Amino acid sequence: MDKVTFMSENRERIQALESSFGPSGRPLYKPDRVLVGQGHLMKQGQRRTEMKAFFLFNDILVYGSMILNGRWHKKVKIIPLEDLQLEDMEDSVRLTNQWLIRTPSKSFFVSASSHEDKRAWMDHIEECRAKMLQGGSCQPGSTFAVSWIPDKAAYKCMRCFNKFTPTNRRHHCRQCGFVVCHSCSSTRVVIGHIHPKKKLRVCRLCHKRNTEEETSRVSGDSPGNSSSVEDIVTSSSGEEDEDEVMPSSRLNSHVGTWGEIGTYTPHTALLLPPSYT
Incomplete structure (x- = not known):
């Protein structure tokens, strides 16, 4: 041909x-x-x-x-x-x-x-x-974005460990992919590589880490090399x-x-x- x-x-x-x-x-x-x-x-x-x-x-x-x-x-x-x-x-x-x-x-x-x-x-x-x-x-x-843990893989919030119910619903942290409750994911931030303008839901632990890293950058210190939560996420979005x-x-x-x-x-x-x- x-x-x-x-x-x-x-x-x-x-x-x-x-x-x-x-x-x-x-x-x-x-x-x-x-x-x-x-x-x-x-x-x-x-x-x-x-x-x-x-x-x-x-x-x-x-x-x-x-x-x-x-x-x-x-x-x-x-x-x-x-x-x-x-x-x-x-x-x-x-x-x-x-x-x-x-x-x-x-x-x-x-x-x-x-x-x-x-x-x-x-x-x-x-x-x-x-x-x-x-x-x-x-x-x-x-x-790269992390993969999400499926809903069925968690019957408790992966941060506070409270059980999910019809009123305590499942949500996903866009930064680590964990299944969390509303109380543990009430904060929203911009994650540039996922969406450059829209604020996305993150869990309290990721928010804490982000705040600590930002504080370290402002003060001129190097943030610690803590292990990433991406390493233990095993399911998909x-x-x-x-x-x-x-x-x-x-x-x-x-x-x-x-x-x-x-x-x-x-x-x-x-x-x-x-x-x-």
Whole structure:
């Protein structure tokens, strides 16, 4: 397949993907952007684990929720590869073949249907990210959001240890990801890498640490190297449900966990995703 034919088919695939997310979707096509692969992964959320459709490009990772008959939810999620970090994880009771995807604004766990699919996803993402960073046009991210502990993992506040009830509800500290009560998370601060303007809920311990560090900076002292709460958070952040929109008939809704589309190389055939029933 020659380069002109490859790029033409690549453009058609990307435009079909754009339309599948409906009018609320965001433009995905760029002249130098290539759709490398696609497939389904289980994404662990705050309240439940859901199947998501993921699409790997040479510069971004895109995902959205799929339901019956290829119909799609709104609000496509786009992660620039320079702002992405992967961390391999061992199997848990809730998820097998899992790994952690870290981004500045959100971090979450995903799970593949097999170890081979997991390695394919992780290897392809890392390869695309490495090639993009080699160009020197962008710099890798250095600050990432913690993952949230799921609601079901805590029946008590992880700060004051009071039990949760219908009136004493669960909340999440945006800085450490712990499940806490309202009394222990009444303070709100700006966390720049998550949201540069909006004040977000933090627990009393994180607020105390922030205050102490700020005081140390003002006085010229170096803050202590205490262990970070990020090191002991082991679950994922959630997201709100999204409304359904009509799908594009040009996208195959039965693609397996990893379907390689490929990148253009002279004198090689386009690698199409395998067909599944």
